[in-house]
Amino acid sequence: MSWGGSGLGGSRDALLAGLVGKGIQKSRTPEMHMAEAEAQGMRAIYTLIDAEAFESAVPDLGDLVRAAELAGFNGLNITYPYKIEILPLLDELSDNARAVGSVNTVVFRDGKRFGHNTDLWGFAEGFRRGMDGVAKGNVLLIGAGGAGVAVAHALADCGVLHLKIFDSDTQRAQALADQVQANRAGVTAVAVSAIGDAVAKDLDGVVNATPVGMAKSPGTPFPAELLRPEMWVADIVYFPLETQFLANARAIGCRVLPGSGMALFQAVRAFELFTGRPADPVRMKATFDAFDTPSQNTAKA
Structure with missing residues (x-):
């Protein structure tokens, strides 16, 4: 049985993949991919490549990617802090990845490295299903990093008309605002330098796309006193699921x-890219949710 594949749409009988990032030991991604592969009758190994777990010096990102490629991996998921750093190491980018300038999924195929961004579709699909009918006239996005870039475009695709973007790096926030306006016609995007009454007074919703709220970064990115009952809020942090925000x-x-x-x-789409097979989101959600039962350890993004 070969670990490789004949092409994105071809039949594959095995999955060999990994997640590259920092502080990812409690990720739920491996179990979601392996359980789905096994449910489809495939052999599966999905490993964590955690830059914080190396006992010696952390290898260069290029070396990590090359090692996975040589080992016959189908591909890699990429997370913080490598989603932008990975770009020069790739041969081709999908339309989504090119538009947002960020990659979270790399597929090895035909001797080339193909970069995709499944965060964009992942957030948009979750938003469509979980926030149906909410007002989308005026939204604040907190965070303009790799995840924030994908979320900003996803919000535009979901019908947000006016997007305010805050980041501790004001130049990065402005760059993302310019990027969204260039990529998504009909959306007004502006950078804001602070979160206060003037920004919050007319908001329909707020999205956190920063690590604030994770177990390692406790707190809230948005002042509690500025929240109003008629607003909706969304978070990309899922460890813990119930953030302070x-x-x-x-x-x-x-x-x-x-x-x-x-x-x-994002995992549903990545599985399809790795294997050429559609994933069952209900089945993958069951695996994800199993981490919150007493028999599983609590996990994080």
Whole structure:
């Protein structure tokens, strides 16, 4: 049985993949991919390549990618902090990846490296399913990094008309605002330098696309006193699922969307890219949710 594949749409009987990032030991991604592959009768190995877990010096990203390629991997998922750093190492980019300038999925095929961004579709699909009917006239996005770039475009694709973007790096926020306006006709995007009353007073919703709220970065990216019951809030963090941001919003009656949706649907799309087979999102969600039962360890993005 070969670990390789004949092409993106071809039949594959095995999955060999991995996740490259920092601080990813509690990721749910390996179990989602392996359980889905096994449910489809495939052999599966999905490994973590954690830059924080090396006992010696961390290998160069290029060396890690080359090693996976030589080992016959179908591909790699890429997470913080490598989603932009990976770009020069790739041969071709999908339309989504090219538009957002960020890659979270690399497929090895025909001697080439193909970069994709499944975060964009993943967030959009989770938002469509979990936030149907919400007002989308005026939305604040917090975070303009690799994940924030994908979320910004996803929000535009979901019908947001006016997008405000805040980042601790004001130049990065402005660059993303310019990028969204260039890529998505009909959307107005502006960078804001601070989150205060003037920014919050007319918001329909707020999205956190930063690590704030994770177990290693506790707190909230948006002041609780600026929340209003008629607002909706969304988070991309899913460790914990109930971040302080979401808890504050839920407490006053806001509609909330946890980070599980983006985590699930980006994996659904990545599985298809790796194997050429459609994934069952219901089955993959069951695997994801199993981490929150007493028999599983709590996990993180």
